Every structure is written in structure tokens, then in C-alpha cells.
Amino acid sequence: xxxxxxxxxxxxxxxxxxxxxxxxxxxxxxxxxxxxxxxxxxxxxxxxxxxxxxxxxxxxxxxxxxxxxxxxxxxxxxxxxxxxxxxxxxxxxxxxxxxxxxxxxxxxxxxxxxxxxxxxxxxxxxxxxxxxxxxxxxxxxxxxxxxxxxxxxxxxxxxxxxxxxxxxxxxxxxxxxxxxxxxxxxxxxxxxxxxxxxxxxxxxxxxxxxxxxxxxxxxxxxxxxxxxxxxxxxxxxxxxxxxxxxx
Numbered sequence: 001x002x003x004x005x006x007x008x009x010x011x012x013x014x015x016x017x018x019x020x021x022x023x024x025x026x027x028x029x030x031x032x033x034x035x036x037x038x039x040x041x042x043x044x045x046x047x048x049x050x051x052x053x054x055x056x057x058x059x060x061x062x063x064x065x066x067x068x069x070x071x072x073x074x075x076x077x078x079x080x081x082x083x084x085x086x087x088x089x090x091x092x093x094x095x096x097x098x099x100x101x102x103x104x105x106x107x108x109x110x111x112x113x114x115x116x117x118x119x120x121x122x123x124x125x126x127x128x129x130x131x132x133x134x135x136x137x138x139x140x141x142x143x144x145x146x147x148x149x150x151x152x153x154x155x156x157x158x159x160x161x162x163x164x165x166x167x168x169x170x171x172x173x174x175x176x177x178x179x180x181x182x183x184x185x186x187x188x189x190x191x192x193x194x195x196x197x198x199x200x201x202x203x204x205x206x207x208x209x210x211x212x213x214x215x216x217x218x219x220x221x222x223x224x225x226x227x228x229x230x231x232x233x234x235x236x237x238x239x240x241x242x243x244x245x246x247x
Contacts, residue, residue, distance in 0.1 A: 002028045004068045005226070006061070008051050008108055009078030011038035013178035014127065017215035018075055019044050021223050030064050032057075032078070051078035052099035054107045061111040070119055073226045074112040076105045076150075077127040081143040083184050094142055101146035106153060109168075113161055121165040123226045126154045128170040128237060130245040135174070137206065139184060147172075151237045158235030167234035169225050174241025175203060176213040208243030 005022045009015040010031025020043070023029045029044035032051065039046030049060040064071060079101045084093065109124055116122025131138035132147030154170040161168055175181060181203075189199035204210055221240050224230055239245055 003072035004070050005029045005073040007075040008032045011035045014215045014218045015077040018219040018222050021219040032060050051104040057107050071112050071115045073123045075125050076108050081139040083187050084140045086141050097142045102149045105150055116166045117164045124168040125222050125225050126150050126170045128172045130172045130174050130241050135245045155235045170237040171221055172237050172239045173213055173218050174244040
């Protein structure tokens with residue numbers, strides 16, 4: 001039987017790579033994303049969803065349950081950020097970042113968990129970050145705070161949901177070659193008056209392995225956590241970062 005897999009923020013980057021990885025395994029994948037053009041062109045089913053709007057999240061999950069009858073895996077990947085110093089951040093930044101990265105992630109997890117409890121099984125994988133463990137070179141303090149909150153919610157949810165046959169884990173990427181990181185590299189290059197290549201080399205120079213993740217590498221870890229081989233892994237926040245944060 002095909003598993004029913006929901007991936008939020010599935011339009012590009014890690015989300016897109018993750019959705020495609022599950023698709024290659026023969027799973028039925030439903031991608032949630034706010035970008036209708038990207039979702040419409042994706043090779044998997046898509047539902048246009050604002051992942052900061054609880055009503056929109058509830059409606060998307062209900063649509064999946066009506067159509068497929070179950071949710072086997074939720075990959076809570078949607079997230080936003082911007083590069084800014086502590087003193088540059090605004091109330092608008094707080095509202096925009098927390099509504100997706102913390103509020104949206106929680107209500108997606110809660111909604112999926114209700115269905116998984118009825119089934120007696122399920123896997124939830126939350127896309128956190130090493131920023132949530134205190135890695136200093138994050139895009140901004142608010143983003144780091146939301147990812148720290150997601151790690152804490154992951155661990156508490158694992159306690160609540162374990163007796164129902166549901167595992168909950170977090171994946172904590174370091175620098176990953178996505179559009180967000182490309183934008184940060186471009187901004188740093190402009191601010192420092194250096195080339196894109198120099199800016200990229202500077203960013204990667206602090207990584208012990210001297211290389212960033214690819215989205216596909218992060219997706220492979222997510223697929224493992226949703227597999228039978230990881231049946232007894234829960235409440236974990238697993239780094240994939242080339243050694244940036246060995247904790």
C-alpha cells in the first residue's frame with residue numbers, strides 16, 4: 001500500500017527534493033506550498049496553502065484526508081527567514097517569521113497527529129536547523145528562536161505521541177544549497193564588495209568538511225526517518241551540517 005506523505009514548503013529547495021525522494025519510493029506525495037505556479041508544475045499532487053494560516057492548514061489536511069483517508073508521513077518543512085542583525089529586526093519580521101516557522105509548524109503537526117492517532121501510526125519529521133541549537137552564524141535571531149522552539153516541540157510531541165505509534169523527529173541542516181542560501185550569499189557579496197564565488201567560499205570556509213549540504217542529502221535523511229529502519233528513533237534532533245555544530 002502506498003504511504004500518504006505530506007511535505008510542506010514543497011515548491012523548491014529541501015522541500016522539493018524531499019517530495020521527489022518520497023515520490024521515487026512509490027509513495028503518494030502531496031506538497032503544500034503558497035506558490036501556486038510552482039505547485040501546479042510539480043510532479044506530485046499539490047495544495048496551495050499559506051503555512052502561516054491555521055484555517056488554511058486545517059483545510060489542506062482535511063482535503064488530503066477526504067481524498068486519501070489517511071496521513072502516514074508529515075514533513076514539516078515550510079520556513080522563511082531573512083539576513084538581519086539583532087538590532088535590524090522589526091516587529092514585522094517577528095510576526096512573519098514566527099507565523100510560519102513556529103505557529104504553522106505546530107498546527108500542521110497537531111492536525112496530522114489527530115489523524116495519525118486514529119490510525120495508530122505515523123511519522124512526523126520537522127525541519128529545524130542547527131540555528132535552533134545556538135549556531136551563531138544564522139540568518140537572524142528570530143529565525144534561530146523559531147527553530148529552537150521547533151526542536152523543543154518535537155521532543156515534547158514525541159513523548160505525547162509515542163504511545164500512539166507515532167514517531168516525531170527533527171532534522172537540523174547546516175548550510176544547504178537552496179535559494180535562501182544563494183540569496184544570503186548574494187547579499188553578503190554586495191555588502192562586502194566581493195564576488196559571489198568569494199562570498200560562497202567565505203561561507204563554506206567555516207564548515208569542517210568545506211562543503212554545504214545538497215537538498216537531496218537532507219531529503220535522504222528525512223526519508224530514512226520515515227522508513228521502517230527508523231521505527232525506534234524518536235524525539236531526536238539530528239544535525240546534517242558537515243561538522244559545523246558537533247552537538
